[in-house]
Amino acid sequence: MDRKKTIETISEVNQTVLIKGWVHNRRNMGKIVFLDLRDRWGIVQVVAVPSELDQASNDLLKDIRPEFVLSITGVVQKRGDKQINKDLATGTVEILAKKIEVLSTADTPPFEIDNEERQANEELRLKYRYLDLRHERMKHNLVIRDQVISFFRNYLHTQDFIEIQTPILSKSTPEGARDYLVPSRLHPGQFFALPQAPQQYKQLLMVAGMDRYFQVAPCFRDEDARSDRSPGEFYQLDMEMSFVSQEDILDLVEKMFIAMVKEVFPHKKITQEPWPRLDYDEVMKKYKTDKPDLRKDKNDVDELAFAWVINFPLFTKQTDEDKFIGAGKTWGPTHNMFTAPQEKDLAFLDKDPSKVKSYQHDLILNGFEVGGGAIRIHDMKVQEKIWELIGFSKEQKEQFKHYFEAFKYGVPPHGGIAPGIDRLLMVLLGEKNLKEVTAFPLTSDGRDPMMESPSTVGQEQLDELHLQIKKK
Amino acid sequence: MDRKKTIETISEVNQTVLIKGWVHNRRNMGKIVFLDLRDRWGIVQVVAVPSELDQASNDLLKDIRPEFVLSITGVVQKRGDKQINKDLATGTVEILAKKIEVLSTADTPPFEIDNEERQANEELRLKYRYLDLRHERMKHNLVIRDQVISFFRNYLHTQDFIEIQTPILSKSTPEGARDYLVPSRLHPGQFFALPQAPQQYKQLLMVAGMDRYFQVAPCFRDEDARSDRSPGEFYQLDMEMSFVSQEDILDLVEKMFIAMVKEVFPHKKITQEPWPRLDYDEVMKKYKTDKPDLRKDKNDVDELAFAWVINFPLFTKQTDEDKFIGAGKTWGPTHNMFTAPQEKDLAFLDKDPSKVKSYQHDLILNGFEVGGGAIRIHDMKVQEKIWELIGFSKEQKEQFKHYFEAFKYGVPPHGGIAPGIDRLLMVLLGEKNLKEVTAFPLTSDGRDPMMESPSTVGQEQLDELHLQIKKK
Numbered sequence: 001m002d003r004k005k006t007i008e009t010i011s012e013v014n015q016t017v018l019i020k021g022w023v024h025n026r027r028n029m030g031k032i033v034f035l036d037l038r039d040r041w042g043i044v045q046v047v048a049v050p051s052e053l054d055q056a057s058n059d060l061l062k063d064i065r066p067e068f069v070l071s072i073t074g075v076v077q078k079r080g081d082k083q084i085n086k087d088l089a090t091g092t093v094e095i096l097a098k099k100i101e102v103l104s105t106a107d108t109p110p111f112e113i114d115n116e117e118r119q120a121n122e123e124l125r126l127k128y129r130y131l132d133l134r135h136e137r138m139k140h141n142l143v144i145r146d147q148v149i150s151f152f153r154n155y156l157h158t159q160d161f162i163e164i165q166t167p168i169l170s171k172s173t174p175e176g177a178r179d180y181l182v183p184s185r186l187h188p189g190q191f192f193a194l195p196q197a198p199q200q201y202k203q204l205l206m207v208a209g210m211d212r213y214f215q216v217a218p219c220f221r222d223e224d225a226r227s228d229r230s231p232g233e234f235y236q237l238d239m240e241m242s243f244v245s246q247e248d249i250l251d252l253v254e255k256m257f258i259a260m261v262k263e264v265f266p267h268k269k270i271t272q273e274p275w276p277r278l279d280y281d282e283v284m285k286k287y288k289t290d291k292p293d294l295r296k297d298k299n300d301v302d303e304l305a306f307a308w309v310i311n312f313p314l315f316t317k318q319t320d321e322d323k324f325i326g327a328g329k330t331w332g333p334t335h336n337m338f339t340a341p342q343e344k345d346l347a348f349l350d351k352d353p354s355k356v357k358s359y360q361h362d363l364i365l366n367g368f369e370v371g372g373g374a375i376r377i378h379d380m381k382v383q384e385k386i387w388e389l390i391g392f393s394k395e396q397k398e399q400f401k402h403y404f405e406a407f408k409y410g411v412p413p414h415g416g417i418a419p420g421i422d423r424l425l426m427v428l429l430g431e432k433n434l435k436e437v438t439a440f441p442l443t444s445d446g447r448d449p450m451m452e453s454p455s456t457v458g459q460e461q462l463d464e465l466h467l468q469i470k471k472k
Numbered sequence: 473m474d475r476k477k478t479i480e481t482i483s484e485v486n487q488t489v490l491i492k493g494w495v496h497n498r499r500n501m502g503k504i505v506f507l508d509l510r511d512r513w514g515i516v517q518v519v520a521v522p523s524e525l526d527q528a529s530n531d532l533l534k535d536i537r538p539e540f541v542l543s544i545t546g547v548v549q550k551r552g553d554k555q556i557n558k559d560l561a562t563g564t565v566e567i568l569a570k571k572i573e574v575l576s577t578a579d580t581p582p583f584e585i586d587n588e589e590r591q592a593n594e595e596l597r598l599k600y601r602y603l604d605l606r607h608e609r610m611k612h613n614l615v616i617r618d619q620v621i622s623f624f625r626n627y628l629h630t631q632d633f634i635e636i637q638t639p640i641l642s643k644s645t646p647e648g649a650r651d652y653l654v655p656s657r658l659h660p661g662q663f664f665a666l667p668q669a670p671q672q673y674k675q676l677l678m679v680a681g682m683d684r685y686f687q688v689a690p691c692f693r694d695e696d697a698r699s700d701r702s703p704g705e706f707y708q709l710d711m712e713m714s715f716v717s718q719e720d721i722l723d724l725v726e727k728m729f730i731a732m733v734k735e736v737f738p739h740k741k742i743t744q745e746p747w748p749r750l751d752y753d754e755v756m757k758k759y760k761t762d763k764p765d766l767r768k769d770k771n772d773v774d775e776l777a778f779a780w781v782i783n784f785p786l787f788t789k790q791t792d793e794d795k796f797i798g799a800g801k802t803w804g805p806t807h808n809m810f811t812a813p814q815e816k817d818l819a820f821l822d823k824d825p826s827k828v829k830s831y832q833h834d835l836i837l838n839g840f841e842v843g844g845g846a847i848r849i850h851d852m853k854v855q856e857k858i859w860e861l862i863g864f865s866k867e868q869k870e871q872f873k874h875y876f877e878a879f880k881y882g883v884p885p886h887g888g889i890a891p892g893i894d895r896l897l898m899v900l901l902g903e904k905n906l907k908e909v910t911a912f913p914l915t916s917d918g919r920d921p922m923m924e925s926p927s928t929v930g931q932e933q934l935d936e937l938h939l940q941i942k943k944k
Contacts, residue, residue: 020884067882106880128877129680146636150635166911168640170920172925172927179933187919191928191929208601211511410495410578439638453665454659454663456663467941
C-alpha cells in the first residue's frame with residue numbers, strides 16, 4: 001500500500017490508509033493511547049486500542065515517545081461530535097490504528113519543539129536547527145518564503161525577464177562593505193571574493209544585450225550583524241533592465257509586489273495604492289528618517305505601507321561610521337558609485353556636488369528599507385567624473401578596468417533594483433529577526449553552532465592555498 | 473512614444489514604431505544605408521534614406537558603425553517580394569527611418585561577434601564575455617538554460633516540493649573533492665568552506681520534516697577542469713524526499729525529464745521509454761564503462777538516450793587517482809559515504825564489503841553522467857559501520873558530530889538525486905564544453921580574464937583575516 005502523501009487530506013471515512021510521520025504528542029487514556037502524527041502537511045489523531053492491533057504493534061506501543069518516526073496503517077473513522085477539533089484540517093476524523101511500525105526512534109529533544117519559549121536560547125535553537133524547523137511557525141515561514149520567491153520568478157518570466165546565474169567566485173573591489181575572500185590554490189597569493197551583490201555582472205549583462213535580467217542572488221557581506229542585517233549571506237531579487245526610465249522600474253516593481261501580496265498574503269491590506277513617491281528632502285524634513293513607517297496603525301501587522309523614496313542626493317559627506325571604503329576624504333556615493341545623476345543637475349558636478357540629485361530609488365515598507373536601485377551611469381565620461389569626486393586613486397580605478405573597457409562597446413541606458421528577500425519576508429511574516437525566515441542562519445557573531453563552522457582546517461589544506469595563520 | 477519592446481514582433485505595416493538596439497551590421501547602397509538593428513528578441517532591417525530623415529539624424533548617419541546603440545523612430549513597410557528574408561521573423565518588413573539617435577557609440581570589437589571562429593581564442597572570448605554573449609547561439613543557450621531550470625522548478629512545485637536555500641558559507645568536511653575555503657574575520661584561524669553540494673543540509677532538512685526539498689544549488693569544488701567539469705562553481709538540481717523507495721525517485725525524475733524535453737526540446741526524440749534500468753555489473757561487462765552512449769545513431773544530436781544505472785557496489789578499492797580524501801587504505805565509498813547498502817547485502821558488510829550493493833542510482837545521457845543520487849542511510853549504526861570500513865579516524869568522525877547528533881531525534885527514511893544542470897544543458901544543447909552554457913565561466917586554469925580574478929588583495933584585508941601569504 002502506498003503512503004497517503006499528505007496527512008491534511010485525510011477525510012474519507014472507513015478508508016484504510018498508510019501514513020508516516022513524527023509523533024507530535026502522546027496521551028494515555030487507560031489502555032487506549034492517542035498519538036498525534038505529524039508530517040509536513042498536517043497532524044492527525046491516531047487511536048491505538050490494544051485489541052485492534054497485532055502483537056508486534058502492541059509490543060512497540062509502550063515505548064513510543066514524541067518525535068519517533070512511525071509508519072501506521074489504520075482505518076479513518078469519524079470523531080464523536082464532542083471530540084471534533086476545529087483547529088485541525090483533519091479534526092473531524094481520527095485513524096484507528098491496525099499496525100504500527102517504528103521507522104526511527106528519538107531521544108528527548110533538548111527543547112520543547114512546540115513551545116515558543118525555546119526562542120530565548122538562540123544558540124540552542126541554531127545548534128538543533130533541524131528540530132527548531134519542526135515547529136509549525138518555522139515551517140510556515142519557509143513555505144511562504146518559497147511561495148514569494150516563486151511568485152516573483154513566474155511574474156518576471158511573464159514580463160520577458162531571463163534569470164541568469166552570475167559568479168559567486170568573484171573579484172574583490174572597493175564597493176562599500178567588507179568582502180569575504182576565497183584564496184586561490186592555482187594562483188598563489190591571489191583571492192576570489194564572494195559578491196556583495198551581482199552589481200557589475202548585471203550591468204555587464206545589459207552590455208551583453210540581455211535587456212531584462214533577474215536573479216534570486218546570494219550576496220555576501222562580512223559585516224557585523226543587526227536584527228535586520230544578516231551576518232554572512234543573504235538573498236536579493238536582483239533585477240536590471242535596458243532602455244528604461246526610472247518610472248518604468250518603479251511601475252513594474254509596484255505592480256509585481258501588489259500582485260504578490262494579493263496572491264500570497266490575501267489577508268493583508270496595502271495602506272495606499274498607487275504607492276506614495278516621496279522626495280528625499282521632504283521625507284527627511286517631515287520624518288527625520290528616509291524610511292518612515294507610514295502605516296495608519298503602527299501596531300497592525302497586517303497593514304503594509306509601501307512607498308518609494310526618490311531624488312536622493314548623489315553624494316554624502318563621508319563620516320567615520322559610514323565611510324565608503326577606498327574613497328577620499330570628502331564625498332562618498334550616497335548609495336552606489338554607478339548611480340546616475342539627474343540630467344538637470346549635471347552642471348552641479350563641477351560647481352557644487354552636494355546639489356546633485358540622483359536617479360536612486362528606495363523601496364520602503366513599514367519602516368524598513370526593503371530594496372534599492374537606480375538608473376545607472378551609461379556614459380563613461382560621467383563615471384570618471386564621479387570617481388574623481390569620490391577621490392578614487394589610479395590603483396582603485398585600475399580595479400574597474402574591465403568596466404571601463406566594457407563601456408567602449410555600445411552600452412544601453414539601463415537601471416534596476418534589488419529588493420532584499422530576507423528583510424522583505426521578515427516584515428511580511430511579522431517576524432522581528434531575519435533568522436526566523438532563513439533555514440540555516442549564522443549566529444550574530446557569525447557562527448553555525450550546528451555544523452560548528454567556521455572551523456580549523458588541516459595544515460595540508462593551508463599549504464595548498466599558500467597561506468599561514470598569523471600569530472598574534 | 474514607448475519603445476516597441478521586442479523587435480521580433482514588428483509586423484503591422486504603416487505603423488510608426490520606436491525601436492532601440494544594437495547595430496548588427498551596416499550596408500551602404502549609394503546614398504541609402506541599410507542597418508540591421510538587433511535587440512534580445514530579434515533583428516529588423518532599417519532603411520535610412522537621407523530625404524526621409526531630419527538633419528540631425530542625417531548628420532549622425534555617416535558615423536554609425538556596428539555595435540552602436542541606437543534609438544530609431546520609423547514606419548513599418550512591406551519589403552518587395554525579392555527582398556523577403558525567410559530566416560528572420562521580421563523578414564517580410566523593414567523600418568523606414570524617420571529619426572535616429574545614438575544612445576551609445578562603440579569601438580570596433582576585438583573579434584567578429586557573428587563569426588564562430590572567435591571560439592578559437594577562449595581567453596579573448598572570456599575577457600570580452602559581454603561581447604561574446606551578444607552572439608545568437610550564446611544568448612539562445614542562456615535563454616534555454618533559464619527555460620529548463622524554470623520547468624524543473626514549476627514541475628517540482630506541482631509535486632509538493634519546497635525550494636529552500638542552504639548555506640554557502642558552510643563547513644569543511646572530508647567528503648571527496650577539495651574544498652574552497654573562506655577565512656573568518658571574527659574567528660581567527662578558522663574557516664568556512666563553500667559547499668561541494670548541500671548533501672548534509674538536505675539530509676538535515678529531511679530530519680526537520682520538510683519531506684520534499686529541492687534547490688537549484690550552487691556547488692563548489694576546487695578541482696582541475698575538464699570539458700565536462702567546471703573549475704570553480706556549478707549548479708545542481710538538488711532534490712531529497714522522505715519516506716520513498718528508490719523506485720519512487722527514479723519514477724519522479726524520469727517523468728519530469730520526459731515532460732521537460734517535450735516542452736523545451738520538442739524536436740528531440742528520446743531513444744527508449746521507459747528508460748532502461750541497467751545493472752552496474754552488466755553494463756560494465758557489456759560496455760566497459762558505467763556511462764555508455766546508448767543512442768541508436770551516435771551522430772544524432774537530437775537523439776536523447778537516457779538510462780538509469782543501479783546496483784552499484786557500495787565500496788570501491790582506493791586508487792591513487794581516485795582517492796577518497798581522509799579515508800583509510802582499502803575501501804572508499806563508490807559515490808558518497810551516506811549511500812545506503814541494500815538490505816539483502818547487510819550481512820556482507822562484515823564478511824566481504826566488496827559484495828555489498830548500494831541504493832545508488834546514476835542518470836546517464838548520451839555517454840555522460842548527468843545525475844547521481846541514492847537512498848541514504850537513516851540508521852546511525854549502519855553509518856558508523858560504513859565509516860569504520862572506510863577507515864575514518866576519530867578526528868574525522870568528530871567532523872560529523874552534528875550529523876551523528878541529528879540522527880538521534882527521529883530520522884525518516886529518505887533519498888534523493890542531484891542532476892547536474894550545466895552538464896545536462898551541455899548535452900541537450902549539443903555543446904562540447906560547459907563554458908558554452910554558463911554566463912561567466914572561469915578559464916580552465918581557474919581565472920576570470922574579464923574581471924581579472926582571482927587577484928591580490930590589500931595587506932589590510934589579510935591582516936583583518938589573520939592571514940599571511942606563505943613565501944615559497
